[in-house]
Amino acid sequence: MTRFSIGRRKFLTGSGLAASSLLLPGCDVFDAPDSRLREVMAGANALTYRVQRLLGGGRTLAQEFSEADIRQPQKPNGVSAPDDAVYKELLSRDFADWRLDIAGAVEKPLSLTREQLLAMPSRTQITRHDCVEGWSCIAKWTGVPLSLVLDEARVRPTARFAVFYCLDTIERGLSGEIRYYGSIDLVDAYHPQTILAYGLNGRPLPVENGAPLRVRVERQLGYKMPKYIHRIELVDSFAAIGFGKGGYWEDRGYDWFGGI
Amino acid sequence: MKSDTAEGRPARGIKGPLVYRQALSTRLTHWAWAISLFFLLLSGLQIFNAHPVLYVGDQSGFAFDNRVLAILDEDTGAGRRGVTEILGARFDTTGLLGLSQRDGRDAARAFPAWATIPSGQDLATGRVVHFFFAWVLVASLLLWLIGSLLNGHLVRDLLPRRADLAGLPRDVANHIRLRFHHGRAYNPLQKLAYAGVLLVLLPLMIATGLAMSPSANALMPWLPDLLGGRQTARTIHFLAMVLLVGFFMIHMAMILAAGPLNELRSIVTGWYRADPPARTASPTEPR
Incomplete structure (x- = not known):
């Protein structure tokens, strides 16, 4: 994905952005991720989100493809070999000690083993993975519908989002190690094609694609589908998570709604 | 007759009438497109750079x-x-x-830094800028379409008629010789260019853009299928961009050749200086 340079962050004070400077492609206005102008423009994403939800609702299905369309291995992106001690130890024992915790605004917090997930009803779908960078890759994913897990945990009415916490460190900065995290709304969380995938192209999910478990959110872009997940928390707001935008990339300028 | 009465070259000293050529809705939306297409192009090149x-x-x-x-x-x-x-x-x-x-x-x-917004590699901001102006473009195109259907601009001025197609060879020859007739009506090449951009290229841009959105795909699975798949849609989106840039360059060249101040006045104020009517309308005029 895109590299970010935090040092480039500039705070634009004052609202008097000369219109002429807007017309210079090389100008700094758009190089400042915190600029007020950028925030106004990012509001268009909220419009896109509302319109797509209004028109598409919760039920429209992402396109599904045939076996013949699977022509290559699923291209991994982001972290493809977590270097974390905890992850490596879990991997060395084939994830026997790994658990998926469901917590937050639920009546019955869960801690599921891989065997328990494998024993639940599964869904298999051949879908197209669209990366925010622009490329696409078709693969067959198998997993437990997230809705079944949420039903078992009994989500409280206050919950608005499902937040995924991952085992892979994506950034080592001055503030310490940052592990990947991301979130979706409950419309997508309960969508029939939103699955916690443990299988890829008929085999167990490989490490580079997110073993032991990753999310598939088929109506959004790849960065909305965290890999190496170990915890799902139901929340009513992102305020306490990261920088408050709802995900690792969202906190670095990407739109929270990744449906476009 | 003297040669200075030829089409496109009004007689010296005789000014043609000012005609009201561009309605307010046309002028406003024209500038909304000019601004939004500028930002869409440069932010689009930024997005392309993420996976070129x-x-x-x-x-x-x-x-x-x-x-x-x-x-x-x-x-x-x-x-x-x-x-x-x-x-x-x-x-x-x-x-x-x-x-x-x-x-x-x-x-x-x-694409080089001077051709992208932002100038540095920043896909996230490129997308923010692109989708903001995509909404501006869609909204202004819809407003224009409604306005132009209501005031007759679309049917009267833009859609090429049989006579336009018949007059096409002569119009091409006139353009090559940089001979322009200044009147209220568009010439056949103008009609084809404007109608092609507004009714074909820009809708194609929007359709191929939507075909790249996984959420819009779920809503309209027929759209990427119709366009040959998501990646073909992305390729068509890029090709349509190249054609729009080509249109822009010809548009600028034609304005310079046909009289930039008069052309600019008509797209700002609506009023356009036409050729003196009696001379240019004469069918017996030598060519």
């Missing part, structure tokens, strides 16, 4: 080859070069595409 390869079909071939265009930087024996590959044919485009200068240093990027 175009393919045909539903997916991108990593284990097979379905690419039609790639702008890359390569480490050749003679140092790093910018390479543009179109349908297998390779061109050295060092300095412009693939490898260019930014702040005096080599930058490995498809």
